[in-house]
Structure formats: C-alpha cells, structure tokens
Amino acid sequence: MSNRVRKAVIPAAGLGTRVLPASKAMPKEMLPIVDKPAIQYIVEEAVAAGITDILIITNRGKGIIEDHFDHSIELEQRLAASGRTETLDELNRITNLANITFIRQKETKGLGHAVNCARSFVGDEPFAVLYGDDVIIGEDPACGQLCRAYEEYGKGVVGMKEVTAEQIQKYSSLAVAPLRDNIYAVSDMIEKPKPNEILSLYSILGRCVLPPEIFDILDKTPPGAGGEIQLTDAMVTLARTTGMTGVDFTGVRYDMGNKLGILQATCEVALKHPEVGTDFAAYLKELVKTL
C-alpha cells in the first residue's frame, strides 16, 4: 500500500459552545477571518498540501458550509452581467478547489466519533485530519509537513506544539523523543491530563495523519474525557503499539473555537491583507495610543 496521502477529513460538527452566541445559527467554522470563512483557509491548506479528496463532517444546521463550496447561480449571473470578472473568478475558484463531499455526524459524540464517520470515504488509505476550527497559516502548509512525515516514516503523525502547563490540562499531552529537526517519535499520549499525568508540554494541535487501522480502534474506543469519544484515546493505541511521529510544525495556529483566537486571527491576517492591510495598520497604530 502506498504511503501517499490523497484524502483529508475535516470534522466540523462540534457545537461550538465556547463561541456562543456567534455560533448559535452560524457554524463556528464559517466565522470569517477578514473576508474568508475559517474553513476555506483549512480547505486551501489541504489542497496546497496535494490533497485531492476532502470529506467535511457536518451536522444539522451546518448546511451553509456546503453552500459555500457550491455554485451560487444567481450571484454568479449577476457578477457576470456586471462585468465583475475578478470576483466571479474567485467564487468559481472556491467551487473548484477540490473534490469535496459531505457527511453528517448524526449525534455530537466527540471528535473520535466524527472521524469514525469517515470510514467508507477513506477506505484502505492513510488520510489527513484537519480540525475544522484550527486555522494554521504559514509558507509551508502544516498538513503537507505531516503528510511528508507519514510518507517518510510510514506511521501515524500528529501535529504538535509546546503549550503552557495550564493549557496542557485542557489539551492532550505527548510522550516524545527527538528524531531530527522538528520531528519526534511519539510513544504515548493522554487527553486532558491531570497535573500528575502530564507526559510533556507538547500537545496535539489541529492536524494529524492516520492509517486506516484507526477505524477498528475507534470502534472499540469508549467515551472518555467529557463523555465524548476522543480521537486521542484511539491514537494512544497506535502510539503504544506501532509508535507515531510528531511534527512540531511551522506556521501560526489560530484557535477559532475561542473568542481570543478569533480576534488574533482577524487582526494578524488583516495586517497582511493586500486590500485592507495598510489602512488597518494605520487604524491600529492610532487605536493603541488610546489604550
């Protein structure tokens, strides 16, 4: 079986309770960073990493994610008639980004349960998972960095970053040993560790690449932290048996699942934006004088 990663799964079926009320009727994955919804950045990252087939996991009330990646005939006709070809080209580009399909997670039973909904899409191939609320911006797409590590080592890969001792208790903690540069061997992990269970301050953040064997493991994974089926609990089995690889990826990660993360993403992306960047910087400089 080839180690080449062609498929990606984007779980976007969470309830997003930390960004209520914004996420009540609007999926948090559709919240804009300047002029694009968060999930578009994630799809573009996957495409830039060479992924050709993407499955987005949604649920009730998230139909507008599907609309965003589909044609909008009336809008396109209006733009064509008024000669706004640049905007029209951009809309067509979004529709043709990749071969995108959708499936619904019928009950919100956790990230592990959401990924398990992708079994028939994935088949017998390795696949990337890009968490729908984690936007990573960088020169070298984070997803591609992980896919290369999968192709090289042939083991499941987690994207990882160092976090604070306080944050690690809300995330996952990894047992790691350096291999080379920013690449590590991962032999164990734990979701939401108590202080005496912390393995290191390295946490899984936002991306992983998994072998298809994960599905049989997920079938047997009971609910864990928060009563949800945790993807980390299934990956523990991989880490302890075959071992996994960790990539301390380059790029800046924005957590669109919390309010501060959304503000940071908006601010930093706006400063680099070709259309509004200069004006926004001037505005910010004035604003900070008043703080």
Ligand code: UTP
């Ligand atoms: P989170 O841990 O941020 O959960 O999910 P959440 O429910 O969306 O957010 P809060 O904690 O209520 O604010 C991480 C990723 O996994 C997806 C989410 O959409 C998000 O992209 N997810 C989570 C699912 O697809 N299904 C689930 O059952 C849970």
